[in-house]
Amino acid sequence: MVTMPRDYFKDRIEKIKEFYLRNKRMPSYSEAAFLFGFRSKNAAYKLIRKLKELGFIYSDEKGRLLPGTLNNPVKLLGSISAGFPSPAEEELQDTMSLDEYLINNPTSTYLLKVEGDSMIDAGIHPGDLVLVDKSVIPKTGDIVVAQVDSEWTLKYFEKRGGAVYLRPANKKYPLIKPREELIIGGVVIANVRKYK
Amino acid sequence: MVTMPRDYFKDRIEKIKEFYLRNKRMPSYSEAAFLFGFRSKNAAYKLIRKLKELGFIYSDEKGRLLPGTLNNPVKLLGSISAGFPSPAEEELQDTMSLDEYLINNPTSTYLLKVEGDSMIDAGIHPGDLVLVDKSVIPKTGDIVVAQVDSEWTLKYFEKRGGAVYLRPANKKYPLIKPREELIIGGVVIANVRKYK
DNA sequence: TGACATAGTAAACGTTCGTACACTATAATA
DNA sequence: TATTATAGTGTACGAACGTTTACTATGTCA
Numbered sequence: 399m400v401t402m403p404r405d406y407f408k409d410r411i412e413k414i415k416e417f418y419l420r421n422k423r424m425p426s427y428s429e430a431a432f433l434f435g436f437r438s439k440n441a442a443y444k445l446i447r448k449l450k451e452l453g454f455i456y457s458d459e460k461g462r463l464l465p466g467t468l469n470n471p472v473k474l475l476g477s478i479s480a481g482f483p484s485p486a487e488e489e490l491q492d493t494m495s496l497d498e499y500l501i502n503n504p505t506s507t508y509l510l511k512v513e514g515d516s517m518i519d520a521g522i523h524p525g526d527l528v529l530v531d532k533s534v535i536p537k538t539g540d541i542v543v544a545q546v547d548s549e550w551t552l553k554y555f556e557k558r559g560g561a562v563y564l565r566p567a568n569k570k571y572p573l574i575k576p577r578e579e580l581i582i583g584g585v586v587i588a589n590v591r592k593y594k
Numbered sequence: 595m596v597t598m599p600r601d602y603f604k605d606r607i608e609k610i611k612e613f614y615l616r617n618k619r620m621p622s623y624s625e626a627a628f629l630f631g632f633r634s635k636n637a638a639y640k641l642i643r644k645l646k647e648l649g650f651i652y653s654d655e656k657g658r659l660l661p662g663t664l665n666n667p668v669k670l671l672g673s674i675s676a677g678f679p680s681p682a683e684e685e686l687q688d689t690m691s692l693d694e695y696l697i698n699n700p701t702s703t704y705l706l707k708v709e710g711d712s713m714i715d716a717g718i719h720p721g722d723l724v725l726v727d728k729s730v731i732p733k734t735g736d737i738v739v740a741q742v743d744s745e746w747t748l749k750y751f752e753k754r755g756g757a758v759y760l761r762p763a764n765k766k767y768p769l770i771k772p773r774e775e776l777i778i779g780g781v782v783i784a785n786v787r788k789y790k
Numbered sequence: 791t792g793a794c795a796t797a798g799t800a801a802a803c804g805t806t807c808g809t810a811c812a813c814t815a816t817a818a819t820a
Numbered sequence: 821t822a823t824t825a826t827a828g829t830g831t832a833c834g835a836a837c838g839t840t841t842a843c844t845a846t847g848t849c850a
Binding site: 623624635639658 | 806807808809810811
């Protein structure tokens with residue numbers, strides 16, 4: 399029986415990953431054979447069958463290859479204070495896609511750039527991007543996009559005894575009790591800050 | 595001459611988008627024809643040629659369709675304090691992918707879950723996910739993942755007169771002057787917080 | 791040693807692919 | 821009204837597709 403070296407699969411997966419990132423589609427079997435350095439596309443066919451069993455790849459009803467966990471661009475390490483594993487060691491790590499992780503409802507979610515410091519105590523800074531889902535019904539404690547005095551702002555949503563209040567996360571600003579009807583643009587489901 | 599209704603393209607694009615999200619690949623021309631309700635795939639062929647000109651789709655050297663701006667899952671609205679356009683109006687908005695926006699170097703970037711409150715004044719809370727690029731060389735003011743007393747922590751990086759310091763973003767904790775060699779696990783390039 | 795599982799080669803199949811060409815129907819324009 | 825550009829139908833063709841089968845070579849294990 400022939401046993402393959404330890405990183406046999408990893409190199410192959412990396413090749414496909416590169417192809418996928420470069421071409422934005424999965425290779426055909428003959429293209430995969432070329433990637434792997436095989437002369438026969440059946441060799442690729444058999445190899446990929448194993449990658450499928452490992453979950454890196456799958457295929458649709460027509461046999462075309464689709465990205466499995468390949469798709470996920472960022473590697474997952476442990477948590478920071480727990481003495482997480484050294485970033486140096488390159489294993490077959492778990493990966494994830496930020497898009498898929500953060501966005502539940504692609505059609506009802508949009509992105510908003512934050513200006514002003516009214517939510518700074520909630521860790522939402524000017525310049526941050528805020529993901530807003532307008533299909534979510536706000537509950538007390540949620541951060542919402544609301545229209546106050548014909549201006550859109552970011553506030554904590556509070557419902558007490560039938561009345562609705564908007565609370566800024568900054569002691570400098572007062573609690574807001576909306577005069578008339580309150581227009582909600584959606585609930586903040588995530589906050590993203592880019593440094594570089 | 596036949597002029598198409600205003601949202602002619604938008605509906606078609608939405609159909610392809612749905613297909614792409616569902617199948618994780620672009621449709622063939624015959625599949626696209628079926629999506630559009632055409633009997634002839636040549637009709638899809640001509641229509642998609644126009645979508646290509648608009649940048650929503652393109653194709654590789656073998657003619658296979660590839661996602662253009664389709665790919666991007668989240669719609670971009672204006673900024674929040676500027677009285678941004680109502681989220682209700684559904685135009686052909688700009689879209690973006692968070693993965694592509696945040697990650698410059700997929701191979702050297704990883705994700706870390708934050709525990710502890712040492713960076714809370716920088717708006718990085720316990721439970722946040724931090725994107726770390728280990729190929730970036732830290733500069734003063736950057737937030738880095740560093741090993742202090744054989745523990746991995748998140749600190750501001752400061753270089754003054756040849757000496758390197760690590761500063762927590764929380765007044766409760768003291769400035770750290772590393773005794774021996776300083777091990778840096780990478781530079782924080784983004785912070786992500788998920789609420790829902 | 792002999793039996794066996796595996797990695798890879800090679801060729802063949804029916805199907806689907808992208809693309810091209812000829813054609814019809816419709817609506818706008820001059 | 822005649823002209824013209826466009827939306828869509830239908831057919832055809834060579835190339836590439838996924839999949840199957842047969843075969844070789846090689847290393848493992850009893």
